Amino acid sequence: MTRAPSAAVAALSFVAAALAQHLPVPPLPYAYDSLEPWIxxxxxxxxxxxxxxxxxxxxxxxxxxxxxDPNMKHLAKMGIDELLHHLDEVPEQHAGTIRNAGGGYVNHDLWWKSLSPWGGVPPTDASPTIQERRFKAAVDRTFGSVDKLKDAFGTAAAAVFGSGWTFLYFNKKARTLEITNTAGHDTPAMDPEKAPLLLLDMWEHAYYLKHQNMRAAYVDAFWHVVDWPAAATRYALASGEVAPEPLPAPDAREKQRVGLVPTDERAEAVAEL
Ligand SMILES: [Fe+2]
Known part of the structure; x- marks a missing residue:
């Protein structure tokens, strides 16, 4: 015979379900000071x-x-990524919050994942994972080189007026890499055909404490902590071009990163910021 759950068990289950439906503040995958001196x-x-x-x-x-609300609960169940694809169905009194705070939620989640204490190592033909090598080839096809991608991305970031973001994304329909700016917390991912690969927070709160109005210095600092292998993994998943391989361990990535820029040159770069 199956026993009915006790009132206490039922109450706990309800609380657990309610909590599960709440979005958590995603924990940072590294320490607050680990992106110093760049961020x-x-x-x-x-x-x-x-x-x-x-x-x-x-x-x-x-x-x-x-x-x-019985008329809206099907929307609330979607999950925030899916809900941003259905903004036109969200009633007016909630649409602004879902767009602005929901967009802010997903953009910042990806922002933390786009940075790394072991970042700043762009993909090359000799990168350790297949997704980095394939991503490098895709970047070369579209922009000519990683440096040219960085130039185009930096130019776009400099052109953000007010608060917004700069994105590199994969257009699944056109199968191309594209750069765009968005206003507020809008994201290309509001279109399910567009998968963000890299993004740069151009709201003043992201850089003003350190860089004040020197946006170019902030963009330059960003390149030193960009997690390129994570972007390459997102490219592999969005394009379906190749199954991504596990990323090297942090100590191997640190060796790559330090090897990229000589110590004295890094010190000079830090001093310039
Ligand atoms: Fe931000």
């Missing part, structure tokens, strides 16, 4: 614990109200 710990802390946490709270608030 300072103070900026990282206020960005993650202040801004990202606030977007998370706002979008959870809207989702909670939508979940309680």
């Amino acid at each position: 300072d710990a103070a900026t990282m802390k206020v960005h993650h614990l202040g801004h990202h946490a606030a977007y998370t709270k706002q979008v959870n608030g809207a989702l909670e109200v939508m979940r309680a």
Whole structure:
């Protein structure tokens, strides 16, 4: 005979389900000070614990109200990525929050994953994983070289007016790499055919503590901590071109990174910032 769950077990199950439907503030995959000197710990802390946490709270608030409404609960169940594909179905009183706070939530989640203490090592024909080598080939086909991609991306970032983001994304329909700027927290991923690979937060909160109005110095610093292998993995998954291989261990990646720029040159670069 099957026994009915006790009231306590049922209550716990409900709480667990409710909690599971709440978006968490994604933990950083590294320490706040580990991107120094390129991105300072103070900026990282206020960005993650202040801004990202606030977007998370706002979008959870809207989702909670939508979940309680029989006419909207099917939307709230979608998950935030899917919901951003269906913004036109979200009632007006929640559409702004879902677009702005929901976009802020997903963009910042990807932002942290786009950076790494072992970053700054662009893909080459001799990169250790197949996805880096394939990504390098795709970049070469579209932009001519990684340096030219960086130039085009940096030019786009410099042109962001007000608060916004610069993206490199894979267009699944056209099967091309493309660069675009978005306003506010919009993301190319609002179109399911577009898969972001790299992004740069051009809101002042991302750089003003350290760089003030020197946006070019911030963009330059960004390249020193970009997690290129993670971008290459996203490219492999979005394009289906190749099954991504596991990334090398952090100590191997650190050797690659330090080997990229001589110590004295790094010190000079730091001093210039
Ligand atoms: Fe931000």
